[in-house]
Amino acid sequence: MAKIAASSASASTSTTGKLVLRIKSNEGMKRSLRQTKSREETKANQNKSKQKIDAEKPKKPPTAFFYFLEDFRKEYQQQNPDVKSMRDIGKACGEKWKTMTYEEKVQYYDIATEKRAEFDRATTEYNKKKQNGEYEDTDEESEYDE
DNA sequence: CTATTGATTGTTCAA
DNA sequence: TTGAACAATCAATAG
Numbered sequence: 168m169a170k171i172a173a174s175s176a177s178a179s180t181s182t183t184g185k186l187v188l189r190i191k192s193n194e195g196m197k198r199s200l201r202q203t204k205s206r207e208e209t210k211a212n213q214n215k216s217k218q219k220i221d222a223e224k225p226k227k228p229p230t231a232f233f234y235f236l237e238d239f240r241k242e243y244q245q246q247n248p249d250v251k252s253m254r255d256i257g258k259a260c261g262e263k264w265k266t267m268t269y270e271e272k273v274q275y276y277d278i279a280t281e282k283r284a285e286f287d288r289a290t291t292e293y294n295k296k297k298q299n300g301e302y303e304d305t306d307e308e309s310e311y312d313e
Numbered sequence: 314c315t316a317t318t319g320a321t322t323g324t325t326c327a328a
Numbered sequence: 329t330t331g332a333a334c335a336a337t338c339a340a341t342a343g
Contacts, residue, residue, distance in 0.1 A: 230323035257321035
């Protein structure tokens with residue numbers, strides 16, 4: 168399997184200062200609230216290094232929708248080279264996702280299912296590791312007898 | 314330059 | 329059962 172190296176130099180040559188008219192909907196605000204919070208944690212990751220060094224704390228595996236996104240993204244970019252951001256793709260993806268039948272979606276569901284299984288295993292190991300070394304508080308052990 | 318936002322649905326833990 | 333929150337991605341924007 169060929170793995171695509173995640174190395175892309177982005178040359179930003181934005182000059183045309185256009186009037187950006189952005190509609191601030193209440194919905195958008197709500198969304199940003201949540202994401203902002205999660206970003207705070209993710210920020211630490213980027214701040215430290217571009218690499219992820221989180222050997223523990225198994226993150227949630229991507230859902231079937233996300234796997235579908237990976238494929239859809241490539242096609243979408245081919246058909247719409249003008250479109251750039253993922254936001255537009257996400258919208259198109261969501262729309263199509265709903266139009267897809269179960270048989271088509273089940274393929275991605277299957278992948279997600281396996282991922283969840285792995286995630287479960289990781290969680291178990293994480294718990295075990297915690298038991299091993301990490302001492303979590305909230306553990307009252309009566310040791311009066313001494 | 315760096316960090317953040319923005320949008321999509323699915324999955325998962327907790328009460 | 330419900331809900332809050334987080335999962336990837338990447339371009340654009342704000343500071």
